[in-house]
Structures are given as C-alpha cells and as structure tokens.
Amino acid sequence: MPDNGIWNPNRRSTNRLVACSDGECWACRERSHACGSTPQVCERRREVPAPWRSVPFLRTGQRPRAAYLSLSGTATHLLSPVDTYQQRPALDPDNAQPGNGEFPRITGRIQDVKTDPFRLDGLSALVTGATGDIGQAIARALARQGASITLLARSVDRLEALAASMEDDGAVVQTAACDVTDIEQVSTTAERVQSETGGLDIIINNAGGARFLANPLDINLSGWKKTIDLNLTSPFTVATAFGKSMVERGSGSIVNVGSVSGLRHLPGMTAYSAAKGGLYSLTRALAREWAHQGVRVNAVAPGYIDTSGWDAFDKAEVEESAGLKIPLGRWANPAEVAEPVVFLSSPAASYITGSILVVDGGMLS
Template sequence: MNDVNRDLRLDGRTVWVTGAGKGLGRAMAVALSQAGAALAVTARTTGDLEQLASDLSGHGGKVLVAPCSVSDSTAVRSTVERIVDWAGRLDAVINCAGVSPHFTRSEKVTDDAWRQVMDVNLAGTFYCCREAGKVMLEQGGGSIVNVSSVHARTGFERIAAYAASKGGVEALTKSLAVEWADRGVRVNTLAPGYFRTDLSSGLLDSRWGERIVDGTPLGRVGEADELGGAAVFLASDASRFVTGTTVTVDGGWTAR
C-alpha cells in the first residue's frame, strides 16, 4: 500500500519554478517549499525573488535565486546549468512564466504584440522544457509541469494571442509526454481558471469581472494559494502514473 503523505513530500528534491516572483508562480513556489523541496526560482527581475527567498529561508527553505527571461534560450540554458551546479540535480520544473499584456480585439493586435506573447508563453515554455528535459533524461526521471489556462480550450474575447499560446503549451505537453515517457520523464499541464493576482486584478475589477464570476459554479474566483496542492501533486511521486494530461483548477468555469 502506498503512503500518500510520503508520496506528496518533496524532501531531497530540487524544483525549478519560473515566473515565481508574483502571483500563481509565487504561491506554487511556497507550496513546493512547504512540501520539502529545494527551490530554484526564476523571474525577469531579482527584487521579488529575493523577497520570496528571504520568506522561505526564514522557515528553513533552501532557495536559489536565478533571474532569467525564459524567452532567451541562451539564458535558460545557463540557468539550468546553474541549478545543476547548485543542487547536483533537477527533479521537477513548474513552467509558470507567462504574460497576457493585451486585452484587445483581434483585428487590432499588432505583429509585435503577438510575438511578445508567443515568445514568452510558448517558446519560453519549450526552451525550459528542452533544457530541463536534457538533465532529467540523463538522470532517468523527472516531472515537468507546464502552466496553461482554461483559455487553451475555451474561447473568450480579446485574448487571441494568449489563448493560442496556451493551446500550444498543451499540445507541446502531450508531444513531450509521449516522447519522454519511456525514459522516466513525465510532462503534464496545470490549467488554472481565474485567480486574483496582479495580472488578473484589472480584468476582474472591470465590467468583465461579474461575467467571469457568473460563469464559475463555485461563485467566486480562486485565491493564489489554492493552486499549490495541484502543483505539489504533479511534481511529486503521488502522480507517478500521470503524464500527458491536463489538471484543471478553475472552480468549474465556463465562458458565458
């Protein structure tokens, strides 16, 4: 009989979280640290990461601050090398870095705006999977969790680039899961619905917020710390027979 509590622990594991400075990435990093993981945390700037490291270190967590833009493949490669130098291994990755800077009618989306979203959300996720995957394949195992969105599969206005990028993330996840399964590397997607973060607050506080809540059977948006359990599950041995799937945490949200 498996010990579920033991399987959910990450003691002795090294986990890399991108987009860890704020919002959902930060909340998942906290949950992973509480489960015993040594963390490498990445974002484009250092201030938020250093505050996170200070908070976690104060509770005994082991943290490496590794600023990096995931859209820069050379920087991603160097970051993975730095993590392995620091910890000796890399057991799990949470690819949470993402942007959604435009809430614009599709006919008004510029080429530059489209590329910005694709470079971070889709290309950046692939770069991180590729470089982390090299380490995990050599180790003989690991878990990659790509953060997608309910909008990968459910249409909504004014987010064409974001939705397309997240749909690409889910297709990428399925492909890598099949390709790497026989070498012990699992690849899954975690798809949040609407959570209150710095990224979403402007939308939720606008006229669209009521519509979003009305489409959520639980009658509210999520709080960031409510995503941590799903991240721990997918990173840990509790999900060792799960690959190529999408875990949706959205309060039952549907577009209305």
C-alpha cells in the same frame, strides 16, 4: 428460438452445448464437451458458431462452464461442468509470463505505501515566474513538502526578497535571474543550476501572461510574437534546457501552468489563447516523447485567479464579458492553483502524464 447450434433453453432445462452429428465440429475434436460426458447431438449436421458464441448461457447462481478463449478468439480447451476456477493451475506471480494464462508480473516503479506520496523530501525544484503571485504560492507549497527550490525570474531584487522570506520559514532556496524568452540566458542559467543542484527533479513552467487584450484585427505581429514567445516558446526552451538531465537520468516531473483560455477562448485573448492551446499540445507531445525515459509532463489550466494583476478590474464585469459564470461562485486564490501543481509534481501522481488538470471552479463544466 432459431436452432443455431448453441444451447437452446426451450429444448432442455440444462446448459448444454450442441455438437454436430459426425464429430467434426471444434467441440468434438477437443473430445470434451461443455455439456458433460453425454453431449447432446443435433438431428442434422450444422456448423457450430464461433467459440465465443458457443459458451452456454448462465443463470443466476450457476457456476461458469465456459471454454477458455485465447487472445486470437479460438478455444484452447473445454471444461466439464465443475467449478472453472478449481481447474486453473496455481498462479506463480514470480514466473508468470504474458500469454501463458497467468497474470503477468508487474514491473516498474511502485510507490512505497509506508511513505507520504505527496512529500518531496530530497528533491530539487525549479519555478519560473517565481516572483508573481501564483509563482510564489507554488514555490512555497513545494517547499512545505520538503523540496529545495530554485526561484527563477527577471528581477534580482524581488527574487532576493522572496528567497529571504522563504528561508525565514525554513525553506532551502536559491535564486536565478533570467529572462525565459532569451534562449541564450536560459541555456547559460540551466548549466549553472545543473552544476549547483546536481540536477533538477521538478520543473514548473509558470512564467507567462496575457500582455494585452485586443480584437484579432488590431493585433500586430510584434505583439503576437511576444505573447507566443512568453507563453509557448519559453516553456519549450526551459523544459529542454533544464530537463535534459532528467531525461538522461531517467526520472523527473514537469508541470506547465496554462489557462482555461487555452481550452475555451476568452474575448480579447486571441494570441494568449493560441499560445496556451499550443502549450497543452506541447505538454502531451513531451509526455509521449519522454515517457520511456521516466519523465512525466502535465499541465494545469487555471480559471480566474485572484491575483494583483486583476486589482484594477471589476471581477463581475470580467466574468460577464467572458460569458462564463463560476459555479463555485468565487475566484480562486493562488494557493488553490499551487496545490494541484504540487500533486502533479509528487510521487502521488506517478502514473499521470500528458494530462491537463482544470482548476476553474467549474467554469468549463
């Protein structure tokens, strides 16, 4: 083995740090060597390598004898061959400061383990596209966890029917008729909901959908804009209009409902795929922008969901045309999308933001 200034296992059987012969190496200047009271001195002067290379090797069962290293990579002090851990000062978590050798005190929001972290009692949630199959499942799942729900959709009749059904199950519900692609309606509705609820805690951007299937060469600009407005622009306007109070208050959760087509293109869905891909970028952008205000922003990416919109299609043909098989062997039901949405909305996900949770039965695996 080359004589390179570190412990040489062929020279001696003990862990010894080789120092220079004239007392000018970093170990000599510290006046204490890792080898103990009698340092092994080299036969000729040579430079001792950087401190992190000068730490003696450890054999199985041996206690560490290494130098403490500062963040800059230089040795702060060396220890004699005794148990390193016994030499450390007692930790004082209440007064520890970063960089002083003690563990820094953790600050911030910590979940009370005595409570159910999935419960949403006392929280107010908004669900857009609430009258669709997935929207209904999400609204009901949130209500079961104790949240009061604001149902938002375009059809007043369908909203009232859903609200009545949920109230029969014991949910606290109110409705708001609004077209999420109309910016003025969104702004006006946000002010009213803010006044009635005292401020939202959860926003579920669920409104969306593929308006058509077409070859890119056959897509006209009007169809493109409508798809982008519904699936990308409206989540932004809803998040900013309804989420303003969250940012000002310093807490809240937003979950955007996307699609696996935003991660992998499905045939005929060029505009829809582009919109959902943009939605994921928006999710990450808002998560970074609002993290310091305590607002979390995440998304789910569902695969094929067995909703009424697919009733006229043959599911096997749909899968074959997409070139994707589902390892779990079936389509999901709306509740299997709703539960991940509830999780991301809840305190159980308090350290998750900017994430895209794929719910696809393994399609993209």
